[in-house]
Amino acid sequence: MGLLNRYAETLSELGSFVLPAPLKDMRVGLFNTTLANELALPEHLLQPQTMLDWLHSPVTPLTQQAFAQKYGGHQFGQWNPELGDGRGLLLAEVIDSNAQPHDLHLKGAGPTPYSRHADGRAVLRSTLREYIGAEALHYLGIPSSRSLCLFTSEDTVYRERPETGAMMIRTAPSHIRFGHFEYYFYASQKDKLQRLLDFTIEHHFAECKAATNPYAALLGAVVTRTARLVALWQTHGFVHGVMNTDNMSIHGITFDYGPFAFLDNYEPGAVFNHSDHQGRYAFNQQPGIALWNLNALAHAFSGHCSVDEIKAALSTFEPTFISQYQHLMLSRMGIETNEKEQSLAVMQSWLQILETNNLDYTYCFRQLALADINKAQCPFHDIFVSQENRFKQVTLVDQEKTDAWWESYRKLRLAREEETELLSLNPAVIPRTHLLQQAIELAEKGDFSLSESLLEATSTPYDARWDTHPFSKPPSSSTHTSLSCSS
Known part of the structure; x- marks a missing residue:
């Protein structure tokens, strides 16, 4: 089946037809071949250069019915009717081999009637974060929009500072919002x-x-x-x-990635x-x-x-x-038992240990999955000490409390008739903010190698090979990075 335009054709009065406005010297930065095949795209669209070429012409199946949707929204609790696709365009729709629909949506497409005097552009920084973040969530089993293609350019877009202009094509079952x-x-x-x-x-x-x-x-x-x-x-x-x-x-589904982390x-x-x-x-x-x-x-x-x-x-x-x-939480810890009240208490104690001692969430869950449940001695003392040194904290981890928690946890795990494979539930790799920032800085110089490596890792987040890779390590600082909505 070819490309469809059911929303634009059926609900044409709910938006505006707008041609994409390509950026200067656009080129393909990333292309998701796996997703393209899953979508059962027409064969000629399996080549990213074809997509790029089609965006430059007003009479292609990707552009001739490109459509900006009108909507409103409660923003930080306040109703705002002056919203809509101010920089995005619904290009077309494809039906995959399982008869499921998927929108092809261009982000950073240029001004529309809903741009509110803005430039309708996106920058490489946020586009790359969304591209990698959406794919990472998908492979973690979290419903999300998907990332099909990213285009970089020689155009400069002004936000808090001058940045590289970019576009991306993302997919979703539809782009209908609350x-x-x-x-x-x-x-x-x-x-x-x-x-x-x-x-x-x-x-x-x-x-x-x-x-x-x-x-x-x-x-x-x-x-x-x-x-x-x-x-x-x-x-x-x-x-x-x-x-x-x-x-x-x-x-x-997870949608409209902004300052996510x-x-x-x-x-x-x-x-x-x-x-x-x-x-x-x-x-x-x-x-x-x-x-x-x-x-x-x-x-x-x-x-x-x-x-x-x-x-x-x-x-x-x-x-x-x-x-x-x-x-989900009890499954990740391997303690979903008939003793639910006791299991939940052990789970809450684990979270309290992480919070009190400023410990890394994903890393500690992965270490829990790697721990030998048959050993009576708590295996986390070294981890806690190294985490403590990493953040240069003064307070020592209360080993007596962690030992008591470990014993309660072990009893629940060992009481289960069947042991759960926890490594398949606790990722070794997530798209951490500092890794994304490193990828952005290289991509702004035209180097997408780190981006591609991150995509490979986050598409196989439970693989044991990442346990010894730098991607799996917590950052050197516990300070939260303040992220911008603007893109």
């Missing part, structure tokens, strides 16, 4: 909201069509998917950074977005914000669902999130 429904609801454009709802059910949530109320079923499905997604974020120490409703996908040292209140002065999008606030966003979305369903139906859908978030989070 903010789409909110916008047409608050604008009192009932007919457009109706058409958007029906399109979403028809093409993306067909399982809801048989429900007594398909719209209530749709809302319930979005709630469930979102709860499961955030449980995965919390399990892996992922911080999205800017959970505005226009950055939330109805598909329950993975935790280094375990700090539940960690904030990475330098614009988030109140800590609204801190790591430990993400579940509550997700529910807040779902409540905001639910207003758009008020003309199609009863109050009781909306309450019923929203009420499933908390139990779904808690159940999923506890299952």
